[in-house]
Amino acid sequence: MILTQCAVCATELGLSLGKKCGRCSTRYCGPACQKQHWEEGGHDKLCKKIKKAGGAEQFNANTKYSEAVTVAAEACAEDTKGQTCYICTQALHWKTKEGLVRMCACRGTAGFAHVSCLTEQAKLLNDEAEENNKVVQWHRWDKCGLCEQRYHGVVHCALGWAAWKTYLGRPEGDQLRVLAMGSLGIGLRSGGRFQEATDVLETALSLIHREIPSDDSTRLVVLNTLASLYTQLGRHEESLAFRRQCYEETKSIQGPCSENTLINASNLGMTLHKQAKFAEAREVVRQPLADARRTFGDDHYVTLILCETTADAIAGIGGEESLRETIAMYEDLVPRSRRVLGSSHPKTQQRERCLREFRAFRAGGPAAVIAARRATRFRRALGPQRHARRSSRGRDDARGD
Secondary structure: OOOOEOOOOOOEOOOOOOEEOOOOOOEEOOHHHHHHHHHOOOHHHHHHHHHHHOOHHHHHHHHHHHHHHHHHHHHOOOOOOOOOOOOOOOOOOOOOOOOOEEOOOOOHHHHEEOHHHHHHHHHHHHHHHHHOOOOOOHHHHOEOOOOOOEOOHHHHHHHHHHHHHHHOOOOOOOHHHHHHHHHHHHHHHHOOOHHHHHHHHHHHHHHHHHHOOOOHHHHHHHHHHHHHHHHHOOOHHHHHHHHHHHHHHHHHHHOOOOHHHHHHHHHHHHHHHHOOOHHHHHHHHHHHHHHHHHHHOOOOHHHHHHHHHHHHHHHHHOOHHHHHHHHHHHHHHHHHHHHHHOOOOHHHHHHHHHHHHHHHHHHOOOHHHHHHHHHHHHOOOOOHHHHHHHHHHHHHHHHOO
16 A cells, blocks of 8 residues: 555555545545545546546556656667567567657667566466466566666656556555555656656555564565665665665675675665765675676676676775776776676766766866765765865866866
């Protein structure tokens, strides 16, 4: 359940408070709001339509999904001109008439699809696994089945709504329903909807604790995403506590070299870095980076993530040697990122930008501009005195004096 507020006054109702419309299950804090919604809010015209869709939660999910698909297709319109879906081979979806999205790092025609086709593909794989008592293929809601890279941005957001609308009708304690709520929260975060994502995932965490407390894997995924959101919302101590918990528990359950453990190590390192705990961040990711290289190779996306986290931590420690080492790591990282993810992937573009700015900083470019963009990465890279000199020179250069 993600509709946890009164439909009229937005009073927080949690998972069980308030009352519901007897026909469509729209939630209210009390009879007064329900009456007002019927008489003034247009509910008398929508009630039957909402019920036909499966109730308030389902109606909301269907509506949000359609809106998210439209946003994703419009955002990808320039990249998808003249292309066809690699699943159905059509430019427009035969039923929904939606446009294509570019969802991952796949080259050629494999990188284009309809959100509806990706949704049906993920649902079929999980239905088949469930029917045959096999491990569910939930990663198909978050990762491309061809290149194994995670979806990102508004495409990931649309697939989050797709997962939620597909499974929300199941009982509250059903594993796939809880996983779908988690996917929705992660998708909303990818789409930049941080507060909405936080609300959804906090609700999911409450359900996990109440309905399936033994499901460690789902709980850790939700905790990890909440940690990222808390950082975005300025809740730094809570974020760091969740990151430490996720890393230690995953390492204990799955071992130090599992993909999830290594990702959680990087997440902890990034959180420490953002809180200016550079030396600890460097120490946290030192062994995981070596483990990733040995286990997955230099070109695996997990290794790339750990390389980036390590380089940023080194930059924060300070000194000329740290800056040189950081630039060397980025000079190795950027071409690998282009090769693995593609030049248009947001992570590749971010890494290219970091390398340009680190080089400019070393060369004494306009430090004021650089520092404004990436202050947390290298504000101490050369030590405070020399940084001040370069900042002053950068301002002079920018003025043309």
